[in-house]
Amino acid sequence: MPRILPAVACNLDTNILTACLPLLEESRVEAIEWSFDALFKVRQVPGWFLELLAAFSKEGRLIGHGVFFSLFSAKWLPEQETWLQQLKETSAAFHFDHVTEHFGFMTGRDFHQGAPLNIPYTPSTLAIGQDRLQRIQAACCCPVGLENLAFSYCLDEVKQHGEFLDELLEPANGFIILDLHNLYCQLHNFDIAFDELIALYPLDRVREIHISGGSWEDSNIMPGRKVRRDTHDDSVPPEVFRLLQIVIDRCPNLKYAVMEQLGNGLATEDRRTVFYRDFLRMEAIVNENNTGRFTDPVDISFLPPLSDITQPPIEDETLYQQQLELSAILETADSYGEARQRLDRSTLAHSAWRIESWEPYMLETAISIARKWAAVAR
Numbered sequence: 001m002p003r004i005l006p007a008v009a010c011n012l013d014t015n016i017l018t019a020c021l022p023l024l025e026e027s028r029v030e031a032i033e034w035s036f037d038a039l040f041k042v043r044q045v046p047g048w049f050l051e052l053l054a055a056f057s058k059e060g061r062l063i064g065h066g067v068f069f070s071l072f073s074a075k076w077l078p079e080q081e082t083w084l085q086q087l088k089e090t091s092a093a094f095h096f097d098h099v100t101e102h103f104g105f106m107t108g109r110d111f112h113q114g115a116p117l118n119i120p121y122t123p124s125t126l127a128i129g130q131d132r133l134q135r136i137q138a139a140c141c142c143p144v145g146l147e148n149l150a151f152s153y154c155l156d157e158v159k160q161h162g163e164f165l166d167e168l169l170e171p172a173n174g175f176i177i178l179d180l181h182n183l184y185c186q187l188h189n190f191d192i193a194f195d196e197l198i199a200l201y202p203l204d205r206v207r208e209i210h211i212s213g214g215s216w217e218d219s220n221i222m223p224g225r226k227v228r229r230d231t232h233d234d235s236v237p238p239e240v241f242r243l244l245q246i247v248i249d250r251c252p253n254l255k256y257a258v259m260e261q262l263g264n265g266l267a268t269e270d271r272r273t274v275f276y277r278d279f280l281r282m283e284a285i286v287n288e289n290n291t292g293r294f295t296d297p298v299d300i301s302f303l304p305p306l307s308d309i310t311q312p313p314i315e316d317e318t319l320y321q322q323q324l325e326l327s328a329i330l331e332t333a334d335s336y337g338e339a340r341q342r343l344d345r346s347t348l349a350h351s352a353w354r355i356e357s358w359e360p361y362m363l364e365t366a367i368s369i370a371r372k373w374a375a376v377a378r
Helices: 014-025 047-058 078-093 123-140 155-172 180-189 194-198 238-250 269-291 317-332 336-344 360-377
Strands: 005-009 031-034 062-065 099-102 144-147 175-179 206-211 215-218 226-229 256-259
Touching: 005 014, 005 269, 014 269, 031 047, 031 256, 047 062, 062 078, 078 123, 099 123, 123 144, 123 155, 123 317, 144 155, 144 206, 155 175, 175 180, 180 194, 180 206, 180 226, 180 238, 194 238, 206 238, 226 360, 238 269, 256 269, 317 336, 317 360, 336 360
Parallel strands: 005 031, 005 256, 031 062, 062 099, 099 144, 144 175, 175 206, 206 256
Antiparallel strands: 215 226
């Protein structure tokens, strides 16, 4: 089994870089995960940051993490074509050991300025996702993977997610980023046991693990119900470290364990100190596992034979209109009650979206997420 490398999500953000600096100075960071598309619109990137990326790239220790592609947009959009071209250029400048994206589609009118939310698990969405993954792989010429989703509308979606990921990744021989805080969100929000949920994931596909923190949100429509949100703005909960200890030796092809936190959660020295300690705790768990891990010089590549993509992108006009309709409802409804009424009158009613089974507190959360991202986009 490959040796696991402790890593950080390190982007062009003053707070993140300040928090990571002591770890870099102590040579504890063995790989960097870079959200490359966050810089697609930045005209001037500091030379010292490019040198940092180049140093890890040279050693084969740079991994790319996309945010804004919107994998399941049912219509092929000009922004996606541009995104792929920029990824191709970035991959020529830096060597990525692998590239990943988020699961779901982005809310918002153009699906590139919103929140990543779930989609119905149908043959159509499966075909669209497989098509998009192969296009990403053709652009970056390296292994590609997807991160498990933190948000779902109902328990059935949670239980279907692992199998759908497996089918989705099969044609590209892709891998999974198992985000343990995302898993923690699902465990809490749907009161499902860890052993039951983890058994539904193809753990042999896990090449990377994320650990991070988040926040709690009180439900207004269900007093006493707290929803766990994947906001990445707080320290790692003890439960997530416990999940890491349990899962790490069940993933035979795991190569990276990545600490994630957004810069807005690292604005003070105290918060950065906690980040440092969290990394050391993650590092200790990784090193303990590496001690008993068999060393195999032949790492599983997750690369299928590369082939040219000649067919046009797969699209589904009905699904696209439903995505637009859902985005508009989530972003503009004045209340949960209004959103529920508009959904019941929409084309999503009695469809593969199965809106009738959505948990009220999760629809309420989706509205909150969509509004937050819409406000940021404005």
